[in-house]
Amino acid sequence: MTSSTACLCRPALHPSSSFQRLQLPLVALLMSAFSLSTYAQAQAQPQVQATVAPAPINEQMLDVGGRKLHAILMGDEKAQATIVFESGFSMDLSAWRRVAPQLAPRAKVLIYSRAGHGQSEPSPAPVSLQQSGRDLSALLKAAQLPPPYVLVGHSYGAFLIRDFASRHPEQIAGLVFVDPAHERYDQVLKPLDAARLAAEQAHLERGAPERFRADVRYIQSIMDAGKLPDAGGPLPDVPAVVLTSTRRYAKPEVLLHTPAGMSAWRQLHSDFFAQFSNGAHVLTPTSGHHIQFDEPHLVVAAVDQVIRLSQEQAQRRALEAARAKLGGDLQAAAAAADPQAAVELAIRAPGLSEADVNNAGYAILGDGKQAPRAQLAALVLGANARLYPKSDNAADSHGEVLLKLGRRAEARAEFARALSLAEATGRSPRVLDSYRKHLAEAAELAAKP
Structure with a gap:
């Protein structure tokens, strides 16, 4: 102007x-x-x-x-x-x-x-x-x-x-x-x-x-x-x-x-x-x-508030759209020529957080009784754990889906990594106890023939 x-x-x-x-x-x-x-x-x-x-x-x-x-x-x-x-x-x-x-x-x-x-x-x-x-x-x-x-x-x-x-x-x-x-x-x-x-x-x-x-x-x-x-x-x-x-x-x-x-x-x-x-x-x-x-300052403050709220609302809607797209992209990844590569690409979409990807993985997993869904969930949660290598929660989630797939040794390794990361960052006793419980469960299953 x-x-x-x-x-x-x-x-x-x-x-x-x-x-x-x-x-x-x-x-x-x-x-x-x-x-x-x-x-x-x-x-x-x-x-x-x-x-x-x-x-x-x-x-x-x-x-x-x-x-x-x-x-x-x-x-x-x-x-x-x-x-x-x-x-x-x-x-x-x-x-x-x-x-x-x-x-x-x-x-x-x-x-x-x-x-x-x-x-x-x-x-x-x-x-x-x-x-x-x-x-x-x-x-x-x-x-x-x-x-x-x-x-x-x-x-x-x-x-x-x-x-x-x-x-x-x-x-x-x-x-x-x-x-x-x-x-x-x-x-x-x-x-x-x-x-x-x-x-x-x-x-x-x-x-x-x-x-x-x-x-x-x-x-x-x-x-x-x-x-x-x-x-x-x-x-x-x-x-x-x-x-x-x-x-x-x-x-x-x-x-x-x-x-x-x-x-x-x-x-x-x-x-x-x-x-x-x-x-x-x-x-x-x-x-x-x-x-x-x-009191012009009241009008100015009202406009500023509406602008801030509208920007926050736009961000929420953008995130909701990104989450919805992620779900569709992950489902499509299962039929891709290289599912792993498709998953890696999908979870790196702008605006998505570790928690968004984690939640999407669990949504795919469901009750864990359907092998194809569990396998896709393992790809998603595994990719998330690699994308956030210092996240104890991502490691623990990956361990859970591996355990459901019967990959006990891999699950045990992820639970141990989650516990180590959590101890290093001073996580709460409740979180540490849950990781120890998961690790013990994996160790017990791994010991069985």
Whole structure:
């Protein structure tokens, strides 16, 4: 990525004062508009100082099919992780100015303004999650950023990354939800004070700038339905972190900020996170809805955690695939012209450990009553013992299969080698006793005619 100057510190818009008062909650949606109060608070704080050299920044207007979107790419082109940020309602790419630069030294980072936001050109198509997803797909292609992606969405941006991930699950490495919007919030909030909720909704639409009123109506239709429209399918079970604001408001200005409203918000987030098997649900009483402004370090930590977990998950899946392939390769080795050579090659596949090969050998051996299986197991465990000549466990395992084949002298020699190695490395008394038992058993059988 080539370097250029890009501003990450100016506001995306200056909404009307009536819109500002209600934009934070958007009732159920938690409107993510960049309010003047939030902007003033963010500007009053010192800019986060990077602890490493700034990553290269490439600011572009990228074509997404006859229109151009404003995007900033930064970070290490060689990094494995690609992080894509989706801003909340009415917010442009500057929403991530306190987060993206901190992640850029160790990842590829894309922040952008959706159609009609910031410097991005508007779209003639009606507002929808699907249209935004199509724009994002085109943008990623234009930016030459291949998957997999870690998607980060704030508020309404969470709807967008959910829709994209449900349609492209194979492209997703992880998900981070920053105080995410939830489609069932109005349904939960309405029983608390239906009249107040309706008044806030009406006030919100009247106060919204003209260019965002279609967005407001579309978002409200999602809240009324209580579900995302035309979802592509379930979300992939990838590492995920949900960040939830649990701030207490002494004088709640909107229904959302009442104790009951905040409790419902927290519970919806908890229920939403339950679908993921790996990750964390993080609560913060310090931040308001804009956690990326109030506590950017929490967002950075969440992204780092998801990247780490996704890399670990990828490694586990790669190992599972390698183990499955090993089983097939070892079975095929039995019919090879040179079974021994085929076994030696199979167990040296990248990523496999001594234990993996050992377990594969025992799986082939089974109960040891089938001679062909026992013979193949002897080839596997023998090759493993040679590959790891200082392993007492590999030597002992080889001895066991040799004993089952009736090769008593060879088994006795392997058990003796296992015991010697174990004594030299200070193995536990339990392990030493088991090796002595095996050696004695082999010696006793060897003495019989």
